[in-house]
Amino acid sequence: MLVLQILIDGFAISALYALGATGFTLIFGVSGVLNLSHGAIMVLAAVAAWAAGSVLHASTYVGALIGVATALVAAIVTYFLIVQPIQRSSKIPHEEKEIFVLTGTLLWGIMIQELIAYFFTNNAKTVLPIVEGVVSIAGVRTPSNEIFTAVVCCLVILLLWGLVNRTRTGKVVLAASMNPRGVTLLGYELTSVYVVVWSIYGVLAGIAGVLLGMFLGVSSYSVGPLTASAFSIVVLGGLGSVSGSLIAAFVVGYLETLTAYLVSPAYRTIPALLLLVAVMYVRPQGLLGRR
């Protein structure tokens, strides 16, 4: 019984982690940017969905759509307002662009977090779930919302896989991650490729944020831990490797669930961090990363 419960709960959490981390790793793979405002964008999506529901009295579907749209806009704004100006700045030496993008997106994330706290307070907000009720899977009572979360996450990841591998746009994105100069030589504008990637990222982070808001609830305090967890999953899987982060998300998700059930919920993040440290020592490029 406990085993089944851990399997089910772990799957939902892992799928959510996977969705959150996929967009993050996609941006790194294509444009070499680690977006540290990731957690803020996820929380923004959840809070927008919550506000649409409780302030504007929109239906749960409309609320969820508003949440995802907000994240999409936030992601594109992040790219044009923060990332692109830093990358194009002539005052910042080339080898230091990375740290400036990191610091810039981190500050941007703090700004979003503070604005959320200012307008919507620090209180935890739970988005009304789209599916309600409880179902019993082989004797384990599971909220339908949890199953919904897992299904949506898997579907979106599948869709993303199809988009990247089966469509023309996806192939350009893939090519840009391998050789940006080659793509420009073929007549593609790199900026528009990046906009596509950031849009995909925005939608993924938005869906993950809204689902998280329905599943566990969010507050402006979740910004840091969310960025950190996406970060550690992506590092564990290997920076830039989407399949690596999927595996890592499930490893981290199940490790946390196991610890929470078998040891204590207070220690849930520790084994994953220990594993991360061990991986950094033995194989710094992560499970499937390239150097």
Add this chain to the structure above:
Amino acid sequence: MAGLFKARLLWIGLVVVILAATLPLYVSGYVLGLLTVAYYFGVFAMAWDLLFGFAGEVNFGPTFLIGVGAYTAGILDNQYGISVYLCIVAGAAAAVVAGLVLALPALRVRGPYFGLTTLVAVLMLQNFIVVFADLTGGEIGLTIPDVISIDAGTNYWIALGFMALSAVILYGLSQSPVGLILQASGQDPVQAGALGFNIVKHKLAAFVVSAFFSGLSGALLVFYFGTASVGTVVDVSVGVQVIVAAVLGGRRTVLGAALGAIFLIVAGEFLRPTGELATFIVSTVALLAIMFVPNGFLGAALSRVRS
């Protein structure tokens, strides 16, 4: 012109420190307390700048070193009642050891991976403090029975003297041949290695020096606060503040980092009436600064003098 400016810098610095030392004669204890904290933060930022600006390594976990120093000193005092000065020395030593443990494997990796490792170290430390709450006080914080002094003026002078001394050592180090080698290995490790310099050894030395000053300053800070908590010496946001201070003041200037830290702390205090928006305003200013004046206050001033 640049050489003249550097020689003059010493005199300017001396005058500023002497002027600052007279402050307790005519300002309130409130201002002194604020500046005391700002000076310790200045040391954090200078120690970070030595690592980033010169060795070219982005340490996302300055608070790992600070926190280890602060908590070691605090726990020794709280649990065993050892004298304050021994605790502070032990804190600095523990930070150096922690720095070595962190740097040995972390320096094998380059670029973002190094930053990630250091960030993970902070998260680990944070978790351990919360888990071993019996020893560390957990999320509430650790009470420290002893203080260095209860006099605001004395505390202020200790902080000022400590910052000035650290500034002289760190700045001197950055201008020495060792500093040049560090800078070279930060900018082009392959060429610096080809010139026969042991890059890893130099970077490791930079990390140890940075850890020593971070830990020492962290230990002094908890004895000033009388408490050590995750929110004041370990949290990632504290580390971000240190990094922002260093970048704001000017990378590769060491002294600019201290100016940036003092500016940040004082600005945060001035913005207190704006309530919850204070952090927002400080982050916005810092973001605008790194985007439009990426060389920082002192960096921009220096390049103006040079041209």
